[in-house]
Amino acid sequence: MKSALSKLGQRTQSPPISWLMDLALSRPHLISLAAGFTDNASLPVDFTRELVDEILRHAKHGQPALQYGPTAGDPMLRELTAKRLTELDARESSRNQSERIAAESIIITHGSQQLLYILTEALCDPGDIVLVEDPTYFVYLGIAQSHGLDCRGVRMEADGIDLDHLEQLLKRLKQSGELKRVKFLYLVSYYQNPACLTTSFEKKEKALALLRQYEKFAGHPIYLLEDAAYRELRFTGADTRSALCARGAEARVLYTGTYSKPFATGVRVGFGVLPEPVLTLATRIKGNHDFGTANLVQQILVKALRTGRYETHLSNLRRRYARKSAVMEKAMEKYFPAGVTWPAIEGGLYFWAKTPTRVKTGIKSRTFQEALNADVFYVPGAFCYANDKSRRKPDNEMRLSFGSASEKNIREGIKRLGSVLHGRS
Amino acid sequence: MKSALSKLGQRTQSPPISWLMDLALSRPHLISLAAGFTDNASLPVDFTRELVDEILRHAKHGQPALQYGPTAGDPMLRELTAKRLTELDARESSRNQSERIAAESIIITHGSQQLLYILTEALCDPGDIVLVEDPTYFVYLGIAQSHGLDCRGVRMEADGIDLDHLEQLLKRLKQSGELKRVKFLYLVSYYQNPACLTTSFEKKEKALALLRQYEKFAGHPIYLLEDAAYRELRFTGADTRSALCARGAEARVLYTGTYSKPFATGVRVGFGVLPEPVLTLATRIKGNHDFGTANLVQQILVKALRTGRYETHLSNLRRRYARKSAVMEKAMEKYFPAGVTWPAIEGGLYFWAKTPTRVKTGIKSRTFQEALNADVFYVPGAFCYANDKSRRKPDNEMRLSFGSASEKNIREGIKRLGSVLHGRS
Numbered sequence: 001m002k003s004a005l006s007k008l009g010q011r012t013q014s015p016p017i018s019w020l021m022d023l024a025l026s027r028p029h030l031i032s033l034a035a036g037f038t039d040n041a042s043l044p045v046d047f048t049r050e051l052v053d054e055i056l057r058h059a060k061h062g063q064p065a066l067q068y069g070p071t072a073g074d075p076m077l078r079e080l081t082a083k084r085l086t087e088l089d090a091r092e093s094s095r096n097q098s099e100r101i102a103a104e105s106i107i108i109t110h111g112s113q114q115l116l117y118i119l120t121e122a123l124c125d126p127g128d129i130v131l132v133e134d135p136t137y138f139v140y141l142g143i144a145q146s147h148g149l150d151c152r153g154v155r156m157e158a159d160g161i162d163l164d165h166l167e168q169l170l171k172r173l174k175q176s177g178e179l180k181r182v183k184f185l186y187l188v189s190y191y192q193n194p195a196c197l198t199t200s201f202e203k204k205e206k207a208l209a210l211l212r213q214y215e216k217f218a219g220h221p222i223y224l225l226e227d228a229a230y231r232e233l234r235f236t237g238a239d240t241r242s243a244l245c246a247r248g249a250e251a252r253v254l255y256t257g258t259y260s261k262p263f264a265t266g267v268r269v270g271f272g273v274l275p276e277p278v279l280t281l282a283t284r285i286k287g288n289h290d291f292g293t294a295n296l297v298q299q300i301l302v303k304a305l306r307t308g309r310y311e312t313h314l315s316n317l318r319r320r321y322a323r324k325s326a327v328m329e330k331a332m333e334k335y336f337p338a339g340v341t342w343p344a345i346e347g348g349l350y351f352w353a354k355t356p357t358r359v360k361t362g363i364k365s366r367t368f369q370e371a372l373n374a375d376v377f378y379v380p381g382a383f384c385y386a387n388d389k390s391r392r393k394p395d396n397e398m399r400l401s402f403g404s405a406s407e408k409n410i411r412e413g414i415k416r417l418g419s420v421l422h423g424r425s
Numbered sequence: 426m427k428s429a430l431s432k433l434g435q436r437t438q439s440p441p442i443s444w445l446m447d448l449a450l451s452r453p454h455l456i457s458l459a460a461g462f463t464d465n466a467s468l469p470v471d472f473t474r475e476l477v478d479e480i481l482r483h484a485k486h487g488q489p490a491l492q493y494g495p496t497a498g499d500p501m502l503r504e505l506t507a508k509r510l511t512e513l514d515a516r517e518s519s520r521n522q523s524e525r526i527a528a529e530s531i532i533i534t535h536g537s538q539q540l541l542y543i544l545t546e547a548l549c550d551p552g553d554i555v556l557v558e559d560p561t562y563f564v565y566l567g568i569a570q571s572h573g574l575d576c577r578g579v580r581m582e583a584d585g586i587d588l589d590h591l592e593q594l595l596k597r598l599k600q601s602g603e604l605k606r607v608k609f610l611y612l613v614s615y616y617q618n619p620a621c622l623t624t625s626f627e628k629k630e631k632a633l634a635l636l637r638q639y640e641k642f643a644g645h646p647i648y649l650l651e652d653a654a655y656r657e658l659r660f661t662g663a664d665t666r667s668a669l670c671a672r673g674a675e676a677r678v679l680y681t682g683t684y685s686k687p688f689a690t691g692v693r694v695g696f697g698v699l700p701e702p703v704l705t706l707a708t709r710i711k712g713n714h715d716f717g718t719a720n721l722v723q724q725i726l727v728k729a730l731r732t733g734r735y736e737t738h739l740s741n742l743r744r745r746y747a748r749k750s751a752v753m754e755k756a757m758e759k760y761f762p763a764g765v766t767w768p769a770i771e772g773g774l775y776f777w778a779k780t781p782t783r784v785k786t787g788i789k790s791r792t793f794q795e796a797l798n799a800d801v802f803y804v805p806g807a808f809c810y811a812n813d814k815s816r817r818k819p820d821n822e823m824r825l826s827f828g829s830a831s832e833k834n835i836r837e838g839i840k841r842l843g844s845v846l847h848g849r850s
Contacts (some may be wrong), residue, residue, distance in 0.1 A: 004608055004645040009547040012709045018496065021848060025495075039492055039714060045487035048721075052477040062470035066691035068462055070450075071443065110535050116717045122434040143713045183429055220429040266491035266720035284437045288568045289714070290539045295691035296473075297719050 010144040015381045018140060022139050023377065031376045031413035036193065036349060037404035042320050043264050044304075044313045055296075064326055065299040069286045073108025073271070074298040080305045081271050083255070084201040088231070089241050103245065105273050107282055110293045112229055112258040112270030117143055118285045119143050119225060119254055120276060122151055123183045131169065131185040133161060135352075135384035137193045137227065140186060144386075151386035154185070160199025160344065161187060163206050172212045178268040180327070184223035184254070185211060191348025194384045194399035198240055198346065201403070203248035207391065213249055223278075225254045232262040232314060234347035235322035244273060251275045259301050262314050263351075267297045321349065324402040324410060331411045332400075335418025338424045349403040352381070355396045362395050374416040431549070437571040441808045443546075444562060448802065454840035456801045461618065461774060467745050469738045476728040480721075485831045490724040496712045498533025498696070499723040504731045506696050507513050507530050508683070511671075513656070514666050516744060524537075526669065532707055533747025535718045537683040539693030542568055543710045544679055545652060547703060548608045549574055549714040556594065556610040558586060558810035560777075560822070562618045562652065565611060569811075576811035579610070583768065585624025586612060588631050595639045609648040609679070611637060615665065616773025619824035623771065625663055627813055629716045630671035634700035637673055657687040659749035659772035659846060676700045683727050686774075687739050692722045746774065749827040749835060756836045762850045773829040777806070780821045784840050789819045792849055799841040827828050 003010075024032045056062040056410070072078065074394040082103040089101075101326055109115040124130065126148030131204050134153030150170060164183070168298055173179045175355050185207060189199045199207075206223050215222040226243045243253045258270040286292065304310040326353060332342065339356040362380045381397025400417075402410055428435075437487030449457045481487040499505065507528040513714040514526075534540040549555065557565070559578030569576050577594060580587040591610070598604045610632060614624045624632075633649050651668040668678045670706040683695040701705055711717065728737040753776060757767065786792050787805045796802055806822025825842075827835055 001640075002645045004548050006546065006548055006550045006553075008550075009706050009710075011707060014705075014709055014711065015712050018712060021495070038487040040492055041484075043488045043491040043493060045481050045484050048491060049478060049481035049487070050483070053474060056470050056474035056477070059466075061469050062474070063468045064463045064647070064691075066468040066689035067465055067474060068468060068690045070446070073483075087637050110715045110719070113713075121431065122437075123431050124429045125433075128431075139716075140711070144714055146710070209541065215426075220427045223429065264491040264721075264726075265493045266489075268715060268719040277430070278753050280439075281430065281434050282436060284439055284443075284754075285571070287440050287443060287563070288538075288571055289436065289542050290535045290693060291564075293723050294535070294693040294719055296722060299691075300721075347676075355464065359729075 003292040008146055011148055013142065014265065015139060015142045020377070020379065024046060027375070029375050031405060031409045031416070033376065033400045033402045033405060033417070035401055036263050038261060039320060039404060040355070042317055043267065046303065047309050047313055048264065048267070048300060051300050055299050056185065065296050068297060069292050069298065072283045073105070073106065073293060073296060074295065074302060077108055077298050077302050078106040079103040080302060081108070085242070085244070087240055088189065089245050092107050096393060101273055105275070105279060106196070107272045107279060107286065108284060108293050109270045109272065110290065111260050111268040112256040112272070112290070113139065113226065115138060115270055115272045115282070116227065118282050119278070120144065120147055120290070120393070121285055122281045123210045123223070127181060129173070129178060129182045130188065131166070131182065133187060133192065133379060134386070135194055136186065136386065137188050138379070138383045141386055143313045145192065149177065149289070150181070151388060151390065153386050153388045156195060156197055157199065158201045160189070160197055161207060163203060166207060169211055170210060174214060174217050179214060179218045180220070180223055183329070184225045186225045186227065188227045189243070190228050192346065193230065193348070194350055194379065194381070195352040196345045196348045196350050201241040201245070204243040207320050208243060208246045208248055208252060212252065220250060221305070223252055223254050226256070227358055228255060228257045229261060230348045231257060233318065233321060233349065235325065237316055237346045254278060261315065263301065263304060263310060267300055267396055269293060269385055271303050285311040297418045321402070324407060325351070327407045328400065328402040328410050328414060331414035335415045337422050338425055340421055349401050353398045354399055356425065357396050359421070360395045361398050365395070367420060370420045370423065371417055374420055376413045376416040378417070431574070432573070433571055436573055438567065440564060440567045445802070445804065449750035452800070454800050456830060456834045456841070458825045458830060458838050458842070460804050461826055463686060463690050464745060464749070464829060469741055472729065472734050472738055473689065473692070473725060476725050476734070480724050480728055490721050491668070491784045492720060493719050494583070494720040494723065496717040497708045499656045499720065499727060500528070500529065500594070501535055502723050503531040504528040506533070506728060507728065508545060510667070510669070510698065513664055514670050524668060526698055530704060532699060532704060532711065533723060534695045534697065535715065535720050536685050536693040536710060537652065537697070538564065538682040539714070540681045540695055540697045541565060541652065543707050544703070544709055544841045545569065545572055548648070552606060553597070554603060554607045557608065557811050558612060558617065559811070560619055560806060561611065561811065562613050563804070563808045566811055575606070575710040578811045578813045578815060578816065581620060581622055581624065585622055585628045586632060588628060588635065588727050592635055595635060599639060599642050604639060604643045605645070605734070606751060607647055609645055609650045611650045611652065613652045613654065614657060615653050615666065615745070616770065618655065618773070619775055619804065619806070620777040621770045621773045621775050622766065626666040626670070633671050633673055633677060645753070646677060648677050648679050651681070653680060653682045654686060655683060655773045656775065658743065658746060660743055660750065662771045679703060687742065688726065688729065688735060692725055694718060694722055694726050709715070713847065718822065747829070749832060751833045753825065753827040753835050753839060760840045762847050763796045765846055766850055774826050776825045776827070778825055780823070780846065782821050784846070785820045786823050786842045790820070792845060795845045795848065796842055799845055801838045801841045803842070
């Protein structure tokens with residue numbers, strides 16, 4: 001007897017992240033430089049306790065927090081989110097009222113992950129093409145695979161996506177008649193997971209113009225999906241404006257963000273800014289998924305944003321991660337062989353370290369196995385590359401997270417990994 | 426230029442519930458007997474405040490509550506849920522350890538709605554057939570439509586699904602060669618939304634046996650999906666055992682339940698008991714959706730269940746709804762014309778009232794319009810029937826909810842509706 005599984009069911013693979021998480025849980029002594037978790041000690045326990053206490057102190061305000069809310073999200077949270085994004089993009093100074101992001105264009109979701117899923121459902125049929133960064137967020141590759149999508153990698157440079165390569169790719173897709181299957185370009189634009197690169201505003205604007213130029217051959221809109229999950233985790237430098245500020249953004253940019261990482265991962269609240277008809281459709285799909293995100297966690301964010309405690313927490317968090325990233329970098333400088341390199345970072349949770357080409361880092365490599373034997377592990381770089389046949393998947397990179405490990409464990413983990421790498425070089 | 430929407434995107438309609446909710450929001454004086462909301466005054470505001478205070482009082486326990494957790498759900502909540510279901514099915518007395526529900530077979534989701542969605546994704550391709558009750562939960566019909574499914578209605582009797590009709594239907598599907606497209610029978614088995622019928626254990630067991638008998642012609646498993654969302658909202662009578670106790674259930678029953686309605690709808694926590702391979706697949710899809718349900722709300726449920734406050738709240742809630750249902754029934758007896766009938770209920774949130782055939786109740790009917798003019802509204806029965814061409818959709822029923830309206834508004838709403846109905850008869 002066959003299984004009753006759907007095609008999506010048959011395509012949905014066990015995500016590599018599950019395997020890594022199981023590994024971490026089964027070996028408690030293991031130092032994980034793999035997890036994208038935030039730092040336990042950084043979590044706003046006291047703040048959240050105070051916030052919930054205030055929300056639920058009086059029945060009048062407490063009852064709505066425990067009731068269903070609108071599917072698109074709490075109106076006040078949508079408004080505060082619109083305001084915050086407007087400020088981040090430094091639009092407040094603008095005299096042009098219409099440049100402000102409208103609360104009505106915001107949707108609140110159960111983490112931004114849920115919105116990435118919903119947007120994929122809303123736009124993509126099996127066989128459709130999504131352009132992704134090379135490397136990209138590996139959980140998104142899992143979503144794409146389960147939907148039968150064909151991901152094509154766009155090369156990256158120090159300041160983000162390689163526009164020449166994007167143009168070449170679009171040209172080739174036009175020539176092969178595949179452009180009508182292209183639905184969007186997926187950019188993790190701030191301190192990107194995994195490579196921690198940030199795409200400059202100029203490049204986002206040019207990428208959007210390129211998509212616009214080619215969409216007439218596609219016969220339908222080609223969107224720019226900007227995943228800004230790490231935007232608020234900035235240590236230094238100025239904020240980069242989002243693609244929402246680019247010319248032509250109103251109708252073509254799908255922006256996703258989250259409060260989970262900057263505030264608390266156990267409070268799963270993400271959001272998006274979407275143009276029509278995608279906004280209406282995403283809201284309908286969200287209704288089918290779950291009617292709307294748990295109201296209580298939305299109210300926690302409303303209260304945190306309004307009272308300024310969100311900002312206070314975020315400043316602490318940024319300092320904390322800046323310090324931890326410095327600890328990791330110093331340890332890498334001390335313990336890693338000279339042939340291992342990594343770009344400097346200005347935010348986020350990760351370093352992206354490259355070993356000499358002959359030193360493989362994949363899960364079957366000696367490096368990975370020896371690291372495991374030394375009770376330390378990382379995310380193999382190869383997980384983060386789409387199955388794009390036009391190039392070989394690089395297999396000599398590691399995503400090293402300083403998110404969840406303590407400073408002591410970061411030092412110790414890098415030291416152990418350094419020994420393994422010295423032995424391999 | 427065409428839209429870039431996927432086929433699912435194009436199929437996903439605005440759910441009728443949105444229209445009804447917008448209507449309610451835009452006319453605050455309207456008495457809604459439509460909403461499936463629970464009662465604001467019943468929400469456990471003080472309980473939840475105490476629970477969160479306890480959870481977040483110490484960093485040691487508070488931090489994990491604000492961190493990511495396993496995708497399948499918090500291990501303690503899975504264990505408590507398994508224990509609770511075992512008790513509800515009165516299995517505790519059983520000497521047979523193996524009869525207990527295993528924590529490992531439980532998945533925690535963002536409301537049980539999310540699990541209904543995930544199961545549909547996991548099992549159904551466009552064109553597949555799902556057998557549903559006639560009438561059934563209308564939001565499920567929206568999910569099915571968005572996935573391009575073909576829903577076939579099974580007639581209902583006072584003690585639940587009509588087994589003869591189910592058998593006829595299976596036979597016809599076998600003859601027409603369509604059985605291989607049938608994936609599951611969807612039963613809202615307790616105080617069903619909308620008609621408030623409960624399917625007896627015997628009928629569930631027989632339905633399962635029938636599915637089993639026909640699945641050899643399908644060539645794949647045909648599951649019984651038991652949606653027990655209203656199970657805990659019982660006023661009188663004994664609990665009916667779930668389909669999980671039926672012979673052959675281990676491999677073929679997909680059970681979904683929720684803590685949202687019995688506890689608080691703003692705390693969206695649902696769960697399922699699933700056999701393999703569905704459990705593994707649902708967990709993977711859940712990982713793609715959102716990695717796991719917000720940990721904080723799961724911890725609230727853990728604490729509520731462990732301290733007995735869940736039970737205390739539930740007893741109050743049952744008494745409260747029993748009283749409100751009595752208020753509604755008394756009002757209907759007093760104000761409705763003799764030709765309007767409804768079955769007695771033993772739990773849930775709804776009455777299902779039938780008008781004489783010539784008195785239509787649909788949104789374009791005079792009854793609905795006149796009710797709106799009198800500032801009262803209900804869910805038209807026709808929303809709750811699948812697009813099954815083998816019968817005409819009944820259009821002379823109303824789902825009347827006593828969930829969210831106050832006792833005063835229930836009386837007043839029924840009085841107004843009674844005037845409208847008297848005018849129409």
